[in-house]
Amino acid sequence: MYLRLLLTFFIMFAGLLIPPFFAALSTAQQDMLVELPNVLFLLVIILSHFFKQGRSGFAALLMLVAYNIIQFRLQTPLAIGSTLFEYYFLVLLLPANLVLLLFLPERTLLSFQALSYHAIFILQAAAYYWFIQPEQLPLISHILFVVEPWVLALGYVSVLPSILLGLLICAVLTAAILMLFRDVASDQAYLSALLASTLTVVEFEQQWISVSMFMMSAVMLLLCILKRSHEQAFIDELTCIPGRRALNIDLAQLSGKYSIAMLDIDRFKKFNDTYGHDIGDTVLKMVATKLTLVKGRGKVYRYGGEEFTIVFKGKSASDCIGYLDEIRLLIADYPFQIRQSAERRELQPQTGKRQNDKRQSDKLKTDESNGKGVNEGKTNHSVTDIDKTVQVTISIGVAEGRSSMTTPEEVIKAADQLLYAAKEAGRNQVCA
CATH class of the missing domain: 3.30.70.270 (Reverse transcriptase/Diguanylate cyclase domain)
Incomplete structure (x- = not known):
């Protein structure tokens, strides 16, 4: 278990070395790389449905939505329009949802029991869509005026306020501790997703960082689904030895x-x-x-x-x-x-x-x-x-x-x- 934990941290931090190589690729290759995390997350969602691993599917769905928000909404300076508010929105809600899923029971994506999960995500998406409308810009400005003194009280780490970084670290530690003390295969995937989110927002100004980290997270999610499917097929559930x-x-x-x-x-x-x-x-x-x-x-x-x-x-x-x-x-x-x-x-x-x-x-x-x-x-x-x-x-x-x-x-x-x-x-x- 300790080896799996260290391996997860090593793989995700190794993803920080990948972005410089993307800059040397052709424009067509770069365009393909930008779409690769979408393809991988969709593949995880499909496999999670057929292999009855809904928690991994929900994690992939969250990461897919977050990745597209970064690509289509956060590619402008944070001081423009509602970009800073959307950045804070993402930094707070993505890890919060991932940690919530750590404590929720396994549900297949399209089951009746999973409707409450979908309702939680839909309500958040509706709130996000309402806030980003142009007519809500004065309200956003007022919220930032009230909140920023508290958020910025301890300064910045890169472009990320230290308080928010502390919350992200707490989320990562929660996933790591759960991974150590319970034998649930999907915990490794959630830890990789939380690490990808944390490293992305900390190094947000680095080019290609979101593509690199979310691609690594998608690969980890995919490997975890395949590993668990292999265990379900070949490992005896009661004794945990090959069947x-x-x-x-x-x-x-x-x-x-x-x-x-x-x-x-x-x-x-x-x-x-x-x-x-x-x-x-x-x-x-x-x-x-x-x-x-x-x-x-x-x-x-x-x-x-x-x-x-x-x-x-x-x-x-x-x-x-x-x-x-x-x-x-x-x-x-x-x-x-x-x-x-x-x-x-x-x-x-x-x-x-x-x-x-x-x-x-x-x-x-x-x-x-x-x-x-x-x-x-x-x-x-x-x-x-x-x-x-x-x-x-x-x-x-x-x-x-x-x-x-x-x-x-x-x-x-x-x-x-x-x-x-x-x-x-x-x-x-x-x-x-």
Whole structure:
């Protein structure tokens, strides 16, 4: 996350080096460059609709409107007409809207739920259009006469009043902090948009600065949409590791010697019935996190349900046993703690009828340490809930394949048979 944050700042500040190169281009090429941000923002808006990423689409819409205001309304000296008022209007409202979208839930652009978003933007656009009418120039002059002493109290940074720069910096820091503390792909796009807005208004007198910075922002928005779409297609949403589709694609590209391990959480259905699917999901996430620590350059996938797959390229089955045994022990030794309500514990999962504590306890106990996927640990009773430490174990089957002799599907089938052999032999072990 820190790397993505630093990379965003680096890319956007690198955009400050681009404008001098634009001056050396021909007039036709310059005209094409001026239109390029419009094309990119429109592309982001279209893709955001089809990929159900409305927040990125709204950000692109805001940046598109702001870019065209700069190109068609702010290319004259700020002292002429309503130009200064429009400049302040843009500096205040663009980052304010971008920050607002950071806290709003995801909505597709054309959905009924997004009507409130459209209404907010339309009201602002209507207010802007009303203010720029020639007959409103005396009112604008009066507003600037009253506001400017406050705005200019701390002086300028380039052509931007220091107070407004402080507000922009606060907006950028808000986006950066949110990006660090929550895993939302679109936050990176919003941070790039806020940085583009800030750098544009700070260096407003530099030629081609708006083209450069808004083009960089549009590219970042586009990359974020493509990245998130890739994650939606190939990354399992619950465990955050590659899913079945990614596995199938990678299997088709295997060559040479390789091994495939199939893993299954022992007695997972019983665990779900006892504690509920929310706790079951937490177990799946914990196991997936531990599996990503496997050595031997193994790549982990969620195969489906409580099953996982690890692919080892260039490794024989005997090479992988040590890696798999290490990760099996890591999971088995992990003290998984759950908090379960007393009422839930007394309810029978299938029928909802009450059962006594002894019957519930008997359901969880094991007769041998390696023979059960979830073993009951220390229990602390309270009036409303029960803290319980349980042991989660996995069974593993691993098979070796060579491209000239077997297909990956045959190797997976063999590994799956070995997995069931490991379960029949007592669970919590590797069978190769």
